[in-house]
Amino acid sequence: MKFLNHLTLGQYVPASSIVHSIDPRAKIISVVVVLSGIFAVNRIDSFLLWAVVLFVVVKLSKLPLSMVLRSARPVIILVLFTSLIHLFFTKGEIIFQYGFLTITLEGVMMAVKIGLRLVLLVMYAGILTLTTSPTELADGLESIFSPLKRFGFPAHEMAMMMTIAIRFIPTLLDETDRIVKAQIARGAELDQGGIIKRIRSFIPILVPLFVIVFQRADELAVAMESRNYKGGEGRTRMYPLVWSFKESIFMLFTILTTLLIILLDKRIWL
Amino acid sequence: MNFQKELIIELKNLSFFYPGTKRPVLRDLDFKLRSGEWIAVLGANGSGKSTLAKHFNALLVPTQGACFVYGHDTKTNEGQFLARKNVTLVFQNPDNQIVAAIVEEDVAFGPENLGIPSVEIEERVKKALKVTGLYDVRKRPTYTLSGGQKQRLAVAGAIAMEPACMVLDEATSMLDPKGRKEINDVLCKLHKGGMTLISITHRLEEIVYCDRCVVLSRGAKVWEGTPRDLLIMGDGLLEWGLRVPPLVEVWGRLRDAGLLSDEVLPKIDEMVDALCL
Amino acid sequence: MPIVVENLVHIYHEGTPLEIEALKGVSMNATPGEWVSIVGHTGSGKSTLAQHLNALLVPTRGKVIIDGIEVGTDSKEHRKIRQLVGLIFQYPEQQLFEETVFAEIAFGPRNWGVPEGEIPSRVSEALYLVGLDESFSKRSPFQLSGGEKRRVAIASVLSVRPRYLVLDEPTAGLDSKGKDELCALLEKLKTSGTGIIHVTHDLELALDFSDKILVLEGGKALLWGSPEIIVEELIERGIEGLVMPPVVELARRLRDVGFDVPVTWKAQVLASAIEENLQK
Numbered sequence: 001m002k003f004l005n006h007l008t009l010g011q012y013v014p015a016s017s018i019v020h021s022i023d024p025r026a027k028i029i030s031v032v033v034v035l036s037g038i039f040a041v042n043r044i045d046s047f048l049l050w051a052v053v054l055f056v057v058v059k060l061s062k063l064p065l066s067m068v069l070r071s072a073r074p075v076i077i078l079v080l081f082t083s084l085i086h087l088f089f090t091k092g093e094i095i096f097q098y099g100f101l102t103i104t105l106e107g108v109m110m111a112v113k114i115g116l117r118l119v120l121l122v123m124y125a126g127i128l129t130l131t132t133s134p135t136e137l138a139d140g141l142e143s144i145f146s147p148l149k150r151f152g153f154p155a156h157e158m159a160m161m162m163t164i165a166i167r168f169i170p171t172l173l174d175e176t177d178r179i180v181k182a183q184i185a186r187g188a189e190l191d192q193g194g195i196i197k198r199i200r201s202f203i204p205i206l207v208p209l210f211v212i213v214f215q216r217a218d219e220l221a222v223a224m225e226s227r228n229y230k231g232g233e234g235r236t237r238m239y240p241l242v243w244s245f246k247e248s249i250f251m252l253f254t255i256l257t258t259l260l261i262i263l264l265d266k267r268i269w270l
Numbered sequence: 271m272n273f274q275k276e277l278i279i280e281l282k283n284l285s286f287f288y289p290g291t292k293r294p295v296l297r298d299l300d301f302k303l304r305s306g307e308w309i310a311v312l313g314a315n316g317s318g319k320s321t322l323a324k325h326f327n328a329l330l331v332p333t334q335g336a337c338f339v340y341g342h343d344t345k346t347n348e349g350q351f352l353a354r355k356n357v358t359l360v361f362q363n364p365d366n367q368i369v370a371a372i373v374e375e376d377v378a379f380g381p382e383n384l385g386i387p388s389v390e391i392e393e394r395v396k397k398a399l400k401v402t403g404l405y406d407v408r409k410r411p412t413y414t415l416s417g418g419q420k421q422r423l424a425v426a427g428a429i430a431m432e433p434a435c436m437v438l439d440e441a442t443s444m445l446d447p448k449g450r451k452e453i454n455d456v457l458c459k460l461h462k463g464g465m466t467l468i469s470i471t472h473r474l475e476e477i478v479y480c481d482r483c484v485v486l487s488r489g490a491k492v493w494e495g496t497p498r499d500l501l502i503m504g505d506g507l508l509e510w511g512l513r514v515p516p517l518v519e520v521w522g523r524l525r526d527a528g529l530l531s532d533e534v535l536p537k538i539d540e541m542v543d544a545l546c547l
Numbered sequence: 548m549p550i551v552v553e554n555l556v557h558i559y560h561e562g563t564p565l566e567i568e569a570l571k572g573v574s575m576n577a578t579p580g581e582w583v584s585i586v587g588h589t590g591s592g593k594s595t596l597a598q599h600l601n602a603l604l605v606p607t608r609g610k611v612i613i614d615g616i617e618v619g620t621d622s623k624e625h626r627k628i629r630q631l632v633g634l635i636f637q638y639p640e641q642q643l644f645e646e647t648v649f650a651e652i653a654f655g656p657r658n659w660g661v662p663e664g665e666i667p668s669r670v671s672e673a674l675y676l677v678g679l680d681e682s683f684s685k686r687s688p689f690q691l692s693g694g695e696k697r698r699v700a701i702a703s704v705l706s707v708r709p710r711y712l713v714l715d716e717p718t719a720g721l722d723s724k725g726k727d728e729l730c731a732l733l734e735k736l737k738t739s740g741t742g743i744i745h746v747t748h749d750l751e752l753a754l755d756f757s758d759k760i761l762v763l764e765g766g767k768a769l770l771w772g773s774p775e776i777i778v779e780e781l782i783e784r785g786i787e788g789l790v791m792p793p794v795v796e797l798a799r800r801l802r803d804v805g806f807d808v809p810v811t812w813k814a815q816v817l818a819s820a821i822e823e824n825l826q827k
Contacts, residue, residue, distance in 0.1 A: 014372075163371065187659050211641070219363060225329060228431070238395060444720070520818045520821070529825055546804055
């Protein structure tokens with residue numbers, strides 16, 4: 001059954017919004033700018049400002065807020081873990097003590113900030129992948145890195161690999177599910193015994209998966225060749241990337257917002 | 271000018287060996303395909319029919335003999351270019367020929383490779399999506415499609431290249447009856463619109479709409495003729511690993527009893543009409 | 548001791564926005580020595596049902612009882628169920644992984660703790676059943692032809708000597724000769740007392756071989772009964788969305804225009820009936 005597929009729901013959600021329609025290059029560069037902006041600030045109120053900006057972007061993208069919030073779910077364990085470490089291991093004014101566990105005021109602040117920072121980073125990246133199709137994303141990256149082509153950097157090949165990888169993730173998850181179940185049905189026990197036995201017990205899953213992946217890759221290569229694929233040279237695009245006035249304005253806004261939040265954070269004018 | 275009869279593909283004494291092997295996969299094949307025809311290539315598993323499919327658009331080239339597309343040998347650069355441009359293939363496993371994650375982007379893949387201008391790609395994609403009935407799902411991720419939809423997507427990707435001829439290599443064998451019917455309906459529609467088609471299959475149910483059948487057995491052409499003449503052979507087809515479907519069995523019995531005339535094909539509509547007279 | 552499925556409901560991701568009700572209250576049963584087919588389109592829930600019979604999935608509601616053991620009550624019992632019910636997935640040749648055919652076929656029996664001394668005879672028996680000779684046992688499964696791989700994969704389940712065999716679309720990708728041989732094997736197993744549960748989208752094939760057929764659509768049981776009952780229902784009611792076997796469709800159309808032909812899926816029966824009708 002296709003239940004593993006739903007793991008990838010954090011991917012592209014088509015809609016006709018201003019955020020969807022912006023050139024992927026502008027979006028990718030903006031996300032990089034915003035991510036550095038989030039790293040550059042250190043006050044809770046600055047993080048809240050970033051959250052407000054995020055909220056506005058989500059509204060503009062016409063995506064349900066819950067969907068963007070959910071995009072942070074895969075990293076929630078990481079966030080909790082990192083926050084907890086800071087909560088217990090930051091030195092400062094002790095506000096709570098139990099045995100060897102001490103919580104300091106600084107620790108609480110640190111934990112909240114780290115948590116907010118990580119969640120914001122993931123959600124901004126999430127907005128990018130939710131509003132940009134994998135092909136657009138790949139085209140954008142290819143175009144951004146294409147100046148490096150003259151130094152031999154395989155920008156087109158990287159982009160094509162990315163597109164295909166994203167395309168095949170759901171298929172391979174289904175495949176894995178089927179092989180795991182088939183071997184369990186043959187009596188394989190995947191979670192029994194010591195470490196060596198457990199590693200060995202994955203052979204019946206890994207070998208068939210490798211075979212399947214190679215076979216698929218082989219057939220896909222033939223299919224691509226028969227559809228006249230000969231690399232990036234001479235290819236055109238159905239939706240060519242267009243950097244218009246809209247994109248310039250969008251970039252300008254991104255940079256100004258980022259600078260403003262950083263300046264506010266550093267209290268430069270005080 | 272007789273446009274209908276233009277020669278698209280011609281095989282001359284074509285034989286094929288995989289490098290390093292001695293037994294030929296294809297032996298001494300002769301065969302002609304003219305514009306507007308729908309041909310079925312039939313054979314059991316291992317008869318060489320998929321290997322033959324790959325010759326039609328120069329994915330493979332003959333070891334001996336030759337394959338001509340529009341009069342050009344596919345061994346030459348010119349021939350290879352013409353073959354790739356004019357003959358498109360749809361393969362058996364729909365999952366292994368979809369390149370892009372979004373439906374319309376996948377249809378655009380072929381035309382993009384051909385270097386077609388953007389505006390024209392958009393038009394072609396729209397047309398191909400409409401013919402295959404996928405226009406409403408054009409923005410959907412490809413993995414959410416059903417088997418029949420995925421295979422129709424592969425067909426859309428092939429016709430967006432606006433080929434002279436489309437080759438379907440066991441394109442329905444992984445589908446359920448609903449998916450098969452979807453594909454066959456699309457093919458009938460394309461054929462009516464003038465598209466030249468080659469269906470490669472072992473299912474005799476699918477040949478009644480074709481103009482001509484070629485039977486392969488162990489790499490050699492053992493028979494060529496109309497679907498009716500082939501289906502009349504009944505159990506004689508078992509020799510080539512082909513099984514007559516039950517409906518054709520009924521049709522054969524009724525023909526033998528003199529209840530159906532020569533023109534009636536084993537299609538339900540035609541049979542009911544003929545029996546009612 | 549039979550397999551009994553009662554009002555089986557299966558919901559994936561219950562309580563989340565991704566909730567999908569794959570089975571909506573399905574009942575069926577099967578005994579050893581019987582051939583039962585589960586027929587439906589992709590997405591009808593037939594594979595979900597099949598996975599319950601092997602305790603790979605447990606019911607959300609309702610019951611699945613395999614020879615008196617209920618699926619889902621005690622997960623320790625699930626291994627017992629899996630030993631009783633062999634499950635062969637679609638394209639089983641893709642699960643092969645061992646270095647030799649022998650090891651591949653021995654994988655199941657070894658997992659279930661069959662004594663090492665008994666293994667060679669189990670392997671020979673399974674090879675014989677699927678029609679491969681002893682010389683195959685030393686070969687690598689990856690160097691076999693597609694059809695041979697399929698046989699080895701089936702042998703690797705038969706070597707456990709399951710009381711029931713559940714097969715998900717076992718004829719997919721086979722040509723008519725391969726199909727005939729596989730059906731003959733399943734008939735042989737059935738006669739020797741194995742229960743065959745055949746999951747397929749091919750209603751024609753199911754009608755030819757089954758004792759009982761369950762037709763699923765959208766997670767619901769549309770029809771359940773002997774092939775005769777199924778065909779009668781199909782002709783009387785005509786099921787929306789189900790592609791009819793062409794012979795049944797022809798019989799239905801001829802009855803509509805006044806022919807006195809029986810409800811049947813058998814070519815010979817229909818042909819004789821039409822001849823009689825026209826001679827009158």
